Structures are given as C-alpha cells and as structure tokens.
Amino acid sequence: MRIATYNVEWFNALFDRRDRPLADGEWSKRYNVTREQQLTAVAKVLTAMDADAVMVIEAPDHSDRRSTVAALEHFAAAFDLRTRAALIGFSNDTQQEIALLYDPDVMTPRHDPIGAIFEPQAPRFDGVFRMDLDVDTDAEEVTFSKPPLELSIETQSGTRLRMIGVHAKSKAPHGARTPEEVMRISIDNRRKQLAQCIWLRRRIVAHLDAGESVIVLGDFNDGPGLDEYEKLFGHSGVEIVLGLPEMDQSAMLFDPNARQALQTPLSATISTARFYNVETRSYLSALLDYIMVSPDLAARGGQWRVWHPFDDPEIYAVPELRQALLDASDHFPVTLDIAI
Numbered sequence: 421m422r423i424a425t426y427n428v429e430w431f432n433a434l435f436d437r438r439d440r441p442l443a444d445g446e447w448s449k450r451y452n453v454t455r456e457q458q459l460t461a462v463a464k465v466l467t468a469m470d471a472d473a474v475m476v477i478e479a480p481d482h483s484d485r486r487s488t489v490a491a492l493e494h495f496a497a498a499f500d501l502r503t504r505a506a507l508i509g510f511s512n513d514t515q516q517e518i519a520l521l522y523d524p525d526v527m528t529p530r531h532d533p534i535g536a537i538f539e540p541q542a543p544r545f546d547g548v549f550r551m552d553l554d555v556d557t558d559a560e561e562v563t564f565s566k567p568p569l570e571l572s573i574e575t576q577s578g579t580r581l582r583m584i585g586v587h588a589k590s591k592a593p594h595g596a597r598t599p600e601e602v603m604r605i606s607i608d609n610r611r612k613q614l615a616q617c618i619w620l621r622r623r624i625v626a627h628l629d630a631g632e633s634v635i636v637l638g639d640f641n642d643g644p645g646l647d648e649y650e651k652l653f654g655h656s657g658v659e660i661v662l663g664l665p666e667m668d669q670s671a672m673l674f675d676p677n678a679r680q681a682l683q684t685p686l687s688a689t690i691s692t693a694r695f696y697n698v699e700t701r702s703y704l705s706a707l708l709d710y711i712m713v714s715p716d717l718a719a720r721g722g723q724w725r726v727w728h729p730f731d732d733p734e735i736y737a738v739p740e741l742r743q744a745l746l747d748a749s750d751h752f753p754v755t756l757d758i759a760i
Contacts, residue, residue, distance in 0.1 A: 427477035427751035461747035463499035479519035532572035542622035586638035617657035673712035722758035
C-alpha cells in the first residue's frame with residue numbers, strides 16, 4: 421500500500437462557492453500559474469503517485485457554506501482519480517483543512533478522536549492543552565489552529581491502524597516590525613509549536629501503549645537544525661514527536677529522512693519544500709514534511725520517497741511531471757510504500 425502526505429499551496433483558491441474546481445485561465449494564488457494549470461498539475465502529481473491514501477495538507481475550506489469533502493470529491497471526479505473519497509475531522513477557520521483523500525476499495529477510514537476536551541494530559545485535539553511555556557509557574561492554554569486529523573483505519577487486508585494528519589504551527593514571526601519583535605514572536609511561536617508537539621507525542625504514546633500501529637504524517641513546519649532557536653529549547657518539535665528525547669527504542673517513531681537530518685546536520689539533506697526568497701532572489705529548501713511510523717510498522721521495511729522534481733533523477737527525467745510538481749505547490753509529496 422502507498423501512503424502519501426501532500427501540502428497543496430492555496431488549494432482552497434481553486435474552487436468556487438459550490439465547491440467545484442475553477443479550471444479557467446484566471447491566475448491562481450501561485451506566481452505565474454493559472455487556476456487551470458495548478459488544478460491540472462495537482463491531478464498529474466496525484467495520478468503519477470498513484471497512492472492509496474493522501475493526507476492533504478491545506479485542503480479546501482470547510483464551513484457552514486463550504487465543504488472540504490465535496491470539493492475534494494468533485495476534484496477527484498473531474499480528473500478521474502482513484503483516490504475518489506474524502507473525509508475530514510475537526511474543521512478550522514484558517515481555510516487550510518487537513519483531509520484524507522483515499523481509495524475506498526482498499527481502506528475504510530473514520531474520524532476517531534480520542535480524549536476529553538479538557539483532559540489534563542492529552543486532551544482531544546479540538547480541546548485545550550495547559551502547559552507552562554515561559555517557566556513562570558502559570559500554565560498557558562495551548563490550542564491547535566489546525567487540529568490534527570486522528571483516524572482509525574482498516575485496510576482491505578484486515579490491518580487496523582491509527583493515522584494522524586498534522587499541520588503544526590508555523591514559527592515564522594508574522595507581523596514583526598523590529599528585530600526585537602522578530603525575536604519575541606519567534607520564541608513565543610517556538611514555545612507554542614513545541615507544546616503542540618508534546619501534546620501530539622502524548623497521544624502517540626497512548627496509542628503505542630495500547631498496542632496500536634501508528635502513522636503520523638503531514639507538515640510540521642519544523643525539523644532538526646531548522647532555526648537558531650532550537651538550541652534555546654534543546655530539541656526540535658520533530659524530535660519530540662519521534663520520541664527521541666525519551667530514549668525509549670520501543671516507543672520511537674521512524675522516518676528515514678528525519679533520521680538522516682539528525683545524523684548529518686551539517687551535510688546536504690533531503691528537502692520537501694522550496695520557497696522563493698524575494699530579498700535574496702533565490703530559493704530556500706527545507707525538510708518540513710514527514711511520514712513517521714511506529715516500530716512495528718518500521719520493521720516491515722517500507723520505502724520512503726520524496727517526489728522532488730530536481731533531487732529525484734527519475735522524476736527529473738520526465739519533464740511533464742517535473743513541471744507539474746513545480747506548478748502544483750511549494751511543497752513536494754512524500755510517499756511510503758509498506759505492506760499493510
């Protein structure tokens with residue numbers, strides 16, 4: 421089975437008020453790419469990947485007037501995708517939902533959130549997590565702007581597992597006007613991001629303690645060595661979710677790309693996202709997207725792949741797919757092939 425995570429930038433802007441794809445010549449939110457070009461590019465990427473399930477990060481909006489599921493299923497029907505069914509969990513107000521697009525012939529997923537809203541250790545993901553973030557003995561309230569999508573899944577072969585889709589808080593100092601504000605907001609955002617990862621890690625441990633297989637995937641807006649504030653707090657959020665600070669091999673999640681980045685922080689690492697920096701007039705690459713699996717799944721010997729248009733020779737050799745990946749998003753998909 422092939423599992424994927426894919427952050428599709430500005431996906432919401434490609435649908436009308438009836439959740440129908442806007443396949444026209446108007447500009448999309450991506451630079452110099454029309455809405456038709458971006459829709460077609462996303463469909464080409466998904467067709468080439470041929471995944472059984474795709475965790476869509478920044479999926480179309482869900483509200484009292486919009487439907488993420490309807491938009492994704494209309495999109496799948498328009499481009500005859502095998503992953504033709506969709507579901508979401510707790511919606512949010514950012515117009516960037518977390519959704520699963522999947523093939524109903526090979527798996528049966530359901531939204532299955534665990535915990536009470538005000539549970540002290542690991543509340544439900546639409547709840548409130550209390551933690552002292554600034555060491556003043558008073559616990560702050562932490563919430564997810566995009567609550568993780570927690571799923572119970574049964575595959576066609578009868579395998580049962582837990583899957584958690586994640587879009588963690590960005591650490592970028594949005595709104596900062598002075599160097600002092602940049603530092604203050606960056607540190608505050610780092611605290612909140614780490615608190616969210618601690619919350620997520622506690623949920624993961626609960627599933628592992630229950631003997632469940634777990635896949636955690638999505639965009640963490642974080643990674644080992646990604647910014648200078650990591651030294652201040654000791655660990656990246658990704659390391660916390662993986663379970664590295666606990667040093668308990670039986671409870672550590674595994675992702676080979678994260679492992680490589682941790683082992684060789686000064687060497688060239690795999691990247692899953694590519695952003696244009698206006699000030700430097702160059703592209704910045706980063707490892708932000710992961711598929712982490714529990715030890716029992718890691719033992720099955722899966723194969724991870726980043727669908728990077730320049731770093732993957734097979735993709736680079738196919739100009740149409742290479743261009744589709746560049747037109748579709750500023751993130752590139754990550755896939756895992758595993759026997760489940």
